[in-house]
Amino acid sequence: PRSVVTAPDATTGTTSYDVVVVGAGIAGLYAIHRFRSQGLTVRAFEAASGVGGVWYWNRYPGARCDVESIDYSYSFSPELEQEWNWSEKYATQPEILAYLEHVADRFDLRRDIRFDTRVTSAVLDEEGLRWTVRTDRGDEVSARFLVVAAGPLSNANTPAFDGLDRFTGDIVHTARWPHDGVDFTGKRVGVIGTGSSGIQSIPIIAEQAEQLFVFQRSANYSIPAGNVPLDDATRAEQKANYAERRRLSRESGGGSPHRPHPKSALEVSEEERRAVYEERWKLGGVLFSKAFPDQLTDPAANDTARAFWEEKIRAVVDDPAVAELLTPKDHAIGAKRIVTDSGYYETYNRDNVELVDLRSTPIVGMDETGIVTTGAHYDLDMIVLATGFDAMTGSLDKLEIVGRGGRTLKETWAAGPRTYLGLGIDGFPNFFNLTGPGSPSVLANMVLHSELHVDWVADAIAYLDARGAAGIEGTPEAVADWVEECRNRAEASLLNSANSWYLGANIPGRPRVFMPFLGGFGVYREIITEVAESGYKGFAIL
Numbered sequence: 001p002r003s004v005v006t007a008p009d010a011t012t013g014t015t016s017y018d019v020v021v022v023g024a025g026i027a028g029l030y031a032i033h034r035f036r037s038q039g040l041t042v043r044a045f046e047a048a049s050g051v052g053g054v055w056y057w058n059r060y061p062g063a064r065c066d067v068e069s070i071d072y073s074y075s076f077s078p079e080l081e082q083e084w085n086w087s088e089k090y091a092t093q094p095e096i097l098a099y100l101e102h103v104a105d106r107f108d109l110r111r112d113i114r115f116d117t118r119v120t121s122a123v124l125d126e127e128g129l130r131w132t133v134r135t136d137r138g139d140e141v142s143a144r145f146l147v148v149a150a151g152p153l154s155n156a157n158t159p160a161f162d163g164l165d166r167f168t169g170d171i172v173h174t175a176r177w178p179h180d181g182v183d184f185t186g187k188r189v190g191v192i193g194t195g196s197s198g199i200q201s202i203p204i205i206a207e208q209a210e211q212l213f214v215f216q217r218s219a220n221y222s223i224p225a226g227n228v229p230l231d232d233a234t235r236a237e238q239k240a241n242y243a244e245r246r247r248l249s250r251e252s253g254g255g256s257p258h259r260p261h262p263k264s265a266l267e268v269s270e271e272e273r274r275a276v277y278e279e280r281w282k283l284g285g286v287l288f289s290k291a292f293p294d295q296l297t298d299p300a301a302n303d304t305a306r307a308f309w310e311e312k313i314r315a316v317v318d319d320p321a322v323a324e325l326l327t328p329k330d331h332a333i334g335a336k337r338i339v340t341d342s343g344y345y346e347t348y349n350r351d352n353v354e355l356v357d358l359r360s361t362p363i364v365g366m367d368e369t370g371i372v373t374t375g376a377h378y379d380l381d382m383i384v385l386a387t388g389f390d391a392m393t394g395s396l397d398k399l400e401i402v403g404r405g406g407r408t409l410k411e412t413w414a415a416g417p418r419t420y421l422g423l424g425i426d427g428f429p430n431f432f433n434l435t436g437p438g439s440p441s442v443l444a445n446m447v448l449h450s451e452l453h454v455d456w457v458a459d460a461i462a463y464l465d466a467r468g469a470a471g472i473e474g475t476p477e478a479v480a481d482w483v484e485e486c487r488n489r490a491e492a493s494l495l496n497s498a499n500s501w502y503l504g505a506n507i508p509g510r511p512r513v514f515m516p517f518l519g520g521f522g523v524y525r526e527i528i529t530e531v532a533e534s535g536y537k538g539f540a541i542l
């Protein structure tokens with residue numbers, strides 16, 4: 001039976017919805033639109049004051065997407081596809097946020113979102129198969145379906161540095177950047193972290209600051225974005241071919257329309273190999289990890305890509321000792337997400353930039369005036385934490401999600417996330433976690449992935465409603481099989497061997513489990529589509 005919005009119940013104060021959506025980022029926004037257009041009632045809660053999710057929070061200088069703008073756009077509305085004009089190949093954070101705000105307005109989504117409101121708990125009523133959702137503003141609502149779109153990279157990680165609170169200068173985190181910006185002019189700045197956030201912001205901070213110290217624990221692979229402005233002719237051509245571009249993206253490994261070279265990196269001639277790498281290098285950034293099909297499975301193939309990368313970078317960095325420090329030694333190229341940069345390595349040729357190697361001189365802590373390592377004291381006006389996220393499960397842990405038998409999701413996932421297709425969890429009926437563990441997640445274009453998940457969930461709800469069914473729940477057997485499937489795929493990949501946030505390896509105490517599904521976006525899409533078409537095999541219909 002379908003529920004409708006009711007007035008708050010006089011005795012319980014509860015309001016009923018078909019769906020509660022947690023988060024108004026890329027997935028949450030489309031979820032509101034899609035569920036609503038299916039006649040469902042929706043209440044979304046968003047902790048921020050505006051829409052945009054990751055693009056609302058990460059306002060650090062240099063923040064850009066590493067997927068081409070034309071592909072990092074919703075596909076659900078052909079009109080939207082045609083009317084929006086991206087100004088650059090890789091859009092900046094302000095432009096992506098403006099796009100998402102435009103989408104919220106164009107589809108009138110804000111009226112279903114409660115901003116500045118953080119969901120604190122969601123508790124299953126086992127008998128009624130409804131979720132009671134509470135917020136930090138005292139809301140209490142009931143919904144048939146709980147759809148969490150909190151984002152895999154939304155829980156900022158601030159390491160427990162000794163004495164961090166003693167530092168008297170400013171401390172900013174890239175993922176919680178002040179809305180009115182930060183002026184580095186004339187300042188002595190320390191950036192901790194050389195992941196995507198650090199590597200994107202460092203060149204811009206270096207241009208402004210008097211002195212910049214980069215505190216690097218692990219060197220990372222970064223590749224120039226090759227960003228360019230888009231002119232009218234390019235935009236027109238892209239838009240004319242949008243349908244084909246989307247088709248290729250949906251079938252691809254990562255959700256963008258590019259394909260690896262058809263042959264192994266080891267079976268081609270040296271000349272052909274170089275030509276393929278050169279072409280990928282020009283394409284820019286993260287796509288370099290998939291120039292050849294065996295690059296992320298065969299260490300020897302990967303070594304050819306590493307050697308090519310190293311040659312390029314050593315040609316840019318003037319000081320060979322600095323170049324050596326900037327060269328990763330501990331992981332295969334692409335085993336951590338390759339960073340897409342603009343002028344990163346050139347930054348180390350500036351007189352006002354110094355690279356501090358934390359492997360040889362670790363951070364001891366902070367004091368009133370700066371950062372202390374085992375080698376020196378660095379006098380600073382400002383510390384930038386580019387220290388990443390408690391990814392994939394961190395945000396879910398903050399929500400008290402209580403399923404069957406009073407068991408929390410946190411307890412259920414204590415040894416690592418367990419899902420069926422990323423979409424079903426035994427003990428948690430009618431709960432869907434979008435683009436999280438067990439799905440391609442962060443390995444795919446998050447816009448198309450969000451649409452895929454939302455459409456799948458919306459179709460599942462329609463399926464239940466057509467049958468008068470109350471719920472859907474992944475079976476324990478299906479969950480066990482999928483966990484095994486995900487593990488096997490991870491073990492066949494070089495990604496499993498790096499100490500990355502894909503495995504929770506950046507957060508002390510997290511179990512080491514590769515969380516995304518590694519079979520590719522297109523393959524995953526086929527699997528979940530087939531499951532739906534088969535009448536949701538592996539799920540119990542309640």
Ligand code: N01
Pocket residue numbers: 064065066067153159160174192193194195196197198200216217218337340358363386387388389442501506
């Ligand atoms: O975070 P990260 P991020 N002491 O975890 C260091 C996406 N993204 O925010 O490697 C000293 O990658 C840590 O060192 P180590 C993208 O998917 C995309 O940069 O653990 N250092 C590392 O250098 C990306 O992968 C874009 O040794 C410490 C850094 O902090 C993901 O978000 C832009 C430390 C953290 O790097 C995360 O990127 C931005 C400590 N105690 C983000 N703790 C695009 O381009 C951590 N570090 C689209």
